[in-house]
Amino acid sequence: MTYPIVLSFNAHDPTGGAGIAADALTCASLETCAFTVATALLAGDFSRLESVVPLDADWIDDQARTLLEDSVVNSIKIGVLPDIQIVRVIAEIMADYPDVPVILAPSILVADDDESNSSEDIIAATHDLLLPNANLLIAQRHLLRQLAEVKHDFSSIEQEHPQLLANAHAQALLSTGCEYIFATDARSPDSQVVHQLFSSDGLLRTDTTPRLKDAFLGANSTLSAAISALIAHGQPTPQAIGEALEYTWQTLRFGISMGMGKKIPDRFYWTRQTENESEEAEQTPNKRPAPSSNTLQ
Numbered sequence: 001m002t003y004p005i006v007l008s009f010n011a012h013d014p015t016g017g018a019g020i021a022a023d024a025l026t027c028a029s030l031e032t033c034a035f036t037v038a039t040a041l042l043a044g045d046f047s048r049l050e051s052v053v054p055l056d057a058d059w060i061d062d063q064a065r066t067l068l069e070d071s072v073v074n075s076i077k078i079g080v081l082p083d084i085q086i087v088r089v090i091a092e093i094m095a096d097y098p099d100v101p102v103i104l105a106p107s108i109l110v111a112d113d114d115e116s117n118s119s120e121d122i123i124a125a126t127h128d129l130l131l132p133n134a135n136l137l138i139a140q141r142h143l144l145r146q147l148a149e150v151k152h153d154f155s156s157i158e159q160e161h162p163q164l165l166a167n168a169h170a171q172a173l174l175s176t177g178c179e180y181i182f183a184t185d186a187r188s189p190d191s192q193v194v195h196q197l198f199s200s201d202g203l204l205r206t207d208t209t210p211r212l213k214d215a216f217l218g219a220n221s222t223l224s225a226a227i228s229a230l231i232a233h234g235q236p237t238p239q240a241i242g243e244a245l246e247y248t249w250q251t252l253r254f255g256i257s258m259g260m261g262k263k264i265p266d267r268f269y270w271t272r273q274t275e276n277e278s279e280e281a282e283q284t285p286n287k288r289p290a291p292s293s294n295t296l297q
Helices: 019-029 057-070 084-096 119-133 141-148 155-160 162-174 219-232 237-253 275-283
Strands: 005-012 033-044 049-054 075-081 102-108 136-140 180-184 192-199 202-210
Touching: 005 019, 005 057, 005 219, 019 033, 019 075, 019 219, 033 057, 033 075, 057 084, 075 084, 075 119, 075 219, 084 119, 102 119, 102 219, 119 141, 136 141, 136 219, 141 162, 141 180, 155 162, 162 180, 162 192, 180 237, 192 237, 202 237, 219 237
Parallel strands: 005 033, 005 075, 075 102, 102 136, 136 180
Antiparallel strands: 033 049, 180 192, 192 202
16 A cells, blocks of 8 residues: 655754644645655744754755655645755756646745845745746745745835735746745734635635634644645645645644644544534534545535
8 A cells, every 4th residue: 555645845843833743744644645854953842933953955955866766756845945055956856856746835944143045045046946846836925925026026016906916926926837826824813814826817716714813833834734745646736725724724723732832733633522522523523635636626
């Protein structure tokens, strides 16, 4: 028996709330195997991130290529990017494996004492080197704007038609060659979190999820890993996004406290049910998304 494989480039978060541990747990929950290549080591807890240590780009290249030469990888997820050299190495790997769908969910984390890198430079390198060969970009709206503004000026649209700004950002990034842009906004104060999927045809779908009162570590990692896992199973991107959103919201709804700060998603919520939840579960069972490529939206 074999499972679809997701190759994850991401940081090691020692809490397991985010990073490669979160990717591995999410993939396992969705009947997928995660191959993990660490891009950085993080130090922190459930309240704050204290330090970032980028790993050597040549080591990352060797590790990823060793895995890719030994196994058939079904999707690639890209998370924490702490160094321009790492961006370049991953771009070269993407170019050598053009048939593997790439889910780009960048998080720009630069070490405080790193004088050779800046977040602006890494964002520009991500725009120029990774985005053109990515199948899907997943980004919070503030990062979406930063990536779009690498090559474009949106000041006139922002002044005259602010409601069209997200679409303008998405279309500018789609022009690089990326197939889909998925914009979300966890920072919004609204009671609903709005998620929008764009393609060259415009807005494909809008999903809303109720905002939960708690703060979470690893919500974005869970969502992007779930999308990557479902795409690895062969699901079309729009369908994978819809099912991953439902799965992720449920992991947050059943979120767990492991420390004194943020909760982390319960990626295996569907295996557990308390007596107090039994009546509700009869109406809404704790069910994970079906990973089959034949699942209908």
